[in-house]
Amino acid sequence: MPELPEIETVCRQLRDVILGAEITRTRVLDPKLRGSGGLTGRKVEGITRQGKAVALVLEGGGVIIVHLRMTGRFLWHEGKGIPPHTRLVISFSRGRLLLIDPRRFATVTVSKNLPTAPLGSDLLNDGDPSQLWLLAQKSKAAIKAFLMDQRRIAGIGNIYACEILHRAEINPWRKSNTLSRDAWITIAAVAKEILKQAITCRGTSVSDWRDLFGTAGENQRYLMVYGREGEACYRCGERVERRKLSGRGTYYCPACQNEKGGPNHGTMEL
DNA sequence: ATACGCACCTGATTGC
């Protein structure tokens, strides 16, 4: 589930715990992750976020890129034994960093350099509305799919895409190239607010997301539409709907995101 | 270029 705010949260917490620390041992518990061992003696020199991926930069060259995908999470563990679904153990003198991942979609790659990322701009740190507008002029894709396309915009996943569009009062099916420059100013501003708030809350814990120390995030308390099918919209009272958009459950308010006069007004076809 | 279905996996929940 981890999207930008969840990964940002773990990165910040990892900096407090393993920055400058030396790897004393690695254990690979999932054959899919073979190739992510053999790092004994390496020191963690930096921790950065690349969209939704965590990059552990090693001293003397080399980097471990971890993508948590759907159910992956990191846990800092100082006790004995390991919890179920632990797929990788990276040991340090002061404790062990566990990669826990029930569905086993997470990926770990060890390479020489940070990848020349095919990632788009990051709405937390960049997100210039004029540039986004220009980029969107070239796309007929639904705005929600556009926001979630990591090559265009890095870090937005299904939960935050739904939340951003609801706060911006934009229909998820709206064609990207029909949005005005002003609309992009709104999107960029709203996205930054929502992402920052979620980071302050240490992420959104739907199902099993936990931060580095095993604590649930708080942002699920502030979700306006995600996971609220059939419940009243907090803004207008209409019932929140869920429909599929490019294969993903999409939550939206058919009233506040109907965009009267807009291309989809009155027709929520599909 | 873009859209869709499906695959990758496991577990929880829902419906009959």
Add this chain to the structure above:
DNA sequence: TGCAATCAGGTGCGTA
């Protein structure tokens, strides 16, 4: 109770 279908944070592939 039992079992099958459906759903879930994400990405990547092959196919129209």
